Amino acid sequence: MLIILDRDGVINHYDGNYICSADEWVPIPGSIDAIARLCNAGHRIAIATNQSGIARGFYDTDGLDAMHDKLERLVEAAGGCIDFIAYCPHHPDDHCQCRKPLTGLLEQIRGHFHLDSLHGAIMTGDSRKDLEAGHAAGCRPVLVRTGNGRDTERHLEARPIPGAEVSVYDNLSAFTDALLSAEGW
Numbered sequence: 717m718l719i720i721l722d723r724d725g726v727i728n729h730y731d732g733n734y735i736c737s738a739d740e741w742v743p744i745p746g747s748i749d750a751i752a753r754l755c756n757a758g759h760r761i762a763i764a765t766n767q768s769g770i771a772r773g774f775y776d777t778d779g780l781d782a783m784h785d786k787l788e789r790l791v792e793a794a795g796g797c798i799d800f801i802a803y804c805p806h807h808p809d810d811h812c813q814c815r816k817p818l819t820g821l822l823e824q825i826r827g828h829f830h831l832d833s834l835h836g837a838i839m840t841g842d843s844r845k846d847l848e849a850g851h852a853a854g855c856r857p858v859l860v861r862t863g864n865g866r867d868t869e870r871h872l873e874a875r876p877i878p879g880a881e882v883s884v885y886d887n888l889s890a891f892t893d894a895l896l897s898a899e900g901w
Contacts, residue, residue: 718837719754719895720825720855722816723765725842725863726888727751727787732864736775738782743790744862746889752796753892760829761791762800764821764839764849771807780805800828816841817848822855840891843868844877851880858891859884 724730727747735741751761769775780803788798802824806812814820826834839850842863850857859865859872859882869884876882885891 717758718760718762718825718829718831718834720762720764720822720834720837720839720850721751721888722839722841722843722846723763723787725865726840726846726860727763730842730863734769734772734774735783736769737779738786741783741786743787744887746887748790748794748796750887750889750892751791751798752794753896755791755796757896759895760799761797762802762825762828763787763798764816764825764846765801765803766815766821766845767803767805768807768815770805771810777805800825802828816843817845817852819849819853822849822853826853838895840888844871847872847880847882848877851877857882860887860891861885862887 721727727743729742729744755761767780784801791798802821804814804821806815822834833854835854837855838858839846839855840858841847842860842865847857847859857880859868
C-alpha cells in the first residue's frame, strides 16, 4: 500500500514556526521508527509537503534538501526508505496547483509510482489541507494529533469534510500500530 505523509507536524515537531535548517528539523519521537516499520511491512512511503518558506525567503532549496537528507538518513538507519518526496515551494498567493489542499503534489506522487489512481492509498496529515487534498485525490484521510492535529480535530468536529471518513490517531506511531495490526483497516 502507498502511504503518503505530510512532513511538518506528522514526522517532525512543528509549532507553527518555519523550520529553516536541518538543525531545526527534529523528528517526533517514534516517527522515524514508524516509517521504518511501515516499509518493513511492505508499504511504500511518499511525502507531500507545502514548503512556502522557500518563496518567503526563509530558506532555499539547498536548505530543504539538507532537511530531507537528514530525514532519509534517519529512516534508512532505522531500516526503512522514503520512496519519493514531493514539495510545493510556492507562496500561498501564487495560486499554484501543487499547494495542498489542491492535489498537485499527490498527482506528482501518483505519476512517480506510475499509478492510474491513488484509490487505496492513505494520506496522513495534521491539517485540514492534508486531509482535503488526500480525499480529493482518492486517498483515505488519516489525521494525527501531533503538530496542528488537535486543533484540526476540533475543527473537523464542527465542520467535517463532506464525504470523507477521517481516521484519527495520537501520532504516526499509533497509526502505524493500528495499520500493521489491521485494526480498523
